[in-house]
Amino acid sequence: MSFEKETNYQRCRVRIEALCDGNDDQISKMASVVGVLHNEMNNFFWTGFYRVVEGRLVIGPYQGTVGCLRIEIGQGVCGTAVAMGETQVVENVDDFPGHIACDERSQSEIVVPVTNESGELIAVLDVDSVEKGAFDDVDRKYLEEILAHVLGGR
Numbered sequence: 001m002s003f004e005k006e007t008n009y010q011r012c013r014v015r016i017e018a019l020c021d022g023n024d025d026q027i028s029k030m031a032s033v034v035g036v037l038h039n040e041m042n043n044f045f046w047t048g049f050y051r052v053v054e055g056r057l058v059i060g061p062y063q064g065t066v067g068c069l070r071i072e073i074g075q076g077v078c079g080t081a082v083a084m085g086e087t088q089v090v091e092n093v094d095d096f097p098g099h100i101a102c103d104e105r106s107q108s109e110i111v112v113p114v115t116n117e118s119g120e121l122i123a124v125l126d127v128d129s130v131e132k133g134a135f136d137d138v139d140r141k142y143l144e145e146i147l148a149h150v151l152g153g154r
Contacts, residue, residue, distance in 0.1 A: 009142035031061035038063040046128040076100035081111040110135040117152040
């Protein structure tokens with residue numbers, strides 16, 4: 001499974017980099033990242049960005065069911081990732097204190113903070129799965145690498 005997952009991420013990275021090469025618009029790059037990952041990775045039920053806007057997280061490009069429109073910094077998995085400045089891997093969302101359930105079918109989640117070239121936090125990538133334990137260090141590694149390369153920070 002890990003080898004298959006790594007192979008899928010490597011394929012996604014090549015495709016995302018080709019789509020985003022020469023593009024300076026962060027939102028269109030976010031949309032490209034979401035489009036490729038959501039459609040190519042197994043178990044990605046909800047895939048999207050929450051952008052940092054005026055001190056809170058506001059929904060950005062995403063694919064999946066309707067997401068929460070705003071999330072306060074420090075709340076839920078996304079807000080915790082921002083507050084702590086590090087990727088959050090949650091095997092079972094029911095065990096995460098203060099988890100925000102935008103869709104009750106979500107069982108596990110990974111949230112990766114995204115910084116720009118200046119090191120400023122601009123967003124988080126949020127991925128949910130309907131399976132418990134869907135995300136691990138392989139996901140963390142590849143998502144962090146893809147986002148750093150495409151969006152210029154972390």
